[in-house]
Amino acid sequence: MSSWYRPDPLTRDLIHLINARRHDHGDSELAIEVLQALLEQDREHDVLTVLAALDEEMAEWLFDLLAEAACSVLIESDHDDEPAYAIFGAIELPLQANLAAPLGLKIHPEKTAELLRECLHVPPGTVVTVEPRLLTDTTLDFLTLQQLHEHLSCMAGSQRRQPITARLHPPVESTAFLLFELIGASDSSLPESIPDKEREALLQGLVAQCPEIALAPNMLEVPVYAAYGMFDAQNAVRLHRLADETAAVWHDLDPPVRSRAIVHLHTQCGNGVYMPVWTDLFDPDLPEDHGPIWTSPDVWVFTADLPIEWPGEMLTNRLLAEGCTRFENHIVEAPEN
Template identity: 75%
Template sequence: MSSWYRPDPLTRDLIHLINARRHDHGDADAAVDTLQAFLDQDREQDLLTVLAALDEEMAEWLFDLLAEGACSVVIDGDPEEKPTYAVLAALELPLQANLRLPLGLKIDPVATSDLLHKHLHLPSGTVVMVEPRLLTDATLDLLTLHALHEHISALADSQRRQCMAARLHPPVESTAYLIFELIGSPEPGLPESIEEEDRQALLAGLVAQCGELAPAPQMIEAPVYAAYAMFDAQNAVRLHRLADETVAVWRDLEPAVRARIIVHLHTQCGNGVYMPVWTDLFDPELPDDYGPVWTSPDVWVFTADLPIEWPGEMLTNRLLAEGCTRFENHIVEAPEN
């Protein structure tokens, strides 16, 4: 007799909120509470599994709520007063090329707090706390949604601020992230835009503190939840590693085989929000039923707000730079597409 699996209460809550959203009567606050409960239990992978299985509209909704739930928490206070929030944010900044190791990327937390308060036009009474070093994409790649949520929840409970990374890792791309927290914010979100004058003044103030930054204010956009910065960092690191591994296997082939090998770059269309990417090496002289010479493991990337062709284009550029010119991009569509 087969056993019947009964989902745990939290999983049932997740199923309920997804079904409620499908029928247009979902409660966003209740959904955030449920997602935060998953993160409190360090069940991030369960949420990502669900995210990969949803349709595009539902996946985009859950993706944004997950970022908010990880990085924005209510500060306990008088229930009769308007709530205030602790928000974990990130500002993407351009780095100079050819950085020297070991990295510095140090900033003055007090001066930077003043810069952010002034040029993001934050409400009075909002306390700004700043990570004392800019974080690279390879450093953010090592974090998790659980770690982000744990960090901002501790600050919301008035605990002492801890650094988010013990050491910096060399960047994969010329990007650094200014991580900061808003404590006592009247809103759970972040400013949606930065005026040109503020953008220039903000970057000028940061460049004065950290010479490793590039003076390119046009590259600066409005701050986002730190979860989005982590997703971008993980995308960059994972795709670069996939390219490195593919090129390394390709280079190890015998010259005659390498000359005729075609690299296939596969992107699983899925829901266009969270999906796998992989590569294989195909020898056209082998029988069709032989299959690829080598296939990489799947690399999962977050592609919300990015074109479906983006992972293939990024991998193509890396392969070309390494001298590999025989490749094909394959977008593998889901059956319903």
């Protein structure tokens, strides 16, 4: 007799919520509660597996709710007051080129908190706290949504703020992330824009504390949930590692093979939100049915707000810098969900 697998209650709840959303009566608040429960069980991978299988509209919906679930927490209260939230935000900042080691990237938490309060127009009564160092992309790459959510939950529970990571790693791109919390906010959203005057004041105030930041106000992004910053950081690190691995294999080929080898860069468009990227090397002198002489592992990237061509362009630029000039970009169509 064949056995039938019954999903656990949280998985069933997530499936029901997705189906309800498909029929235009989804409950976003309940979905966030379910996603938070999954994160608390360290089941981020399960959610991302579901995310990868959805169509574009549903994937975008779940992607945004997942970021909100990780980075906004309803503060529990014994009183029947208006709801208050703890929010974990991030601002991406440009860094100077050719930074000296070891990295500093230190900022003054109290001064920066006051700077954020003024420039983001944080309302009175909301507490602003700040990570004492800017975090690089390689540093954020070690974090998970579960860790972001756990950190914020501790802050919402009035526990003393602890740095989210103890070690700073050299960046692969010239950016760093300012992480901060808003405790006691009236809703779970972050400012959607920063006026030019406040944008310039914010960056000047940060550069005065940390000269490793580049003074480029036009490159200062609006605040986002820290999860989005982590996703961007993971994208950069994963694609750079894929480029490094591909270039290393290409360099190790015998010179005659290397001179004629073609690098294929594959992007499976899928739902356009979360999808795999991989590379392989072809020797055109081999028979067509031989296949690639090497294929990389899949690298999964988040592309919700990025053009489908972005991973291929980024890898192309890296390979050109390594001296590899023979490559082709392939966008692989996935079956309809």
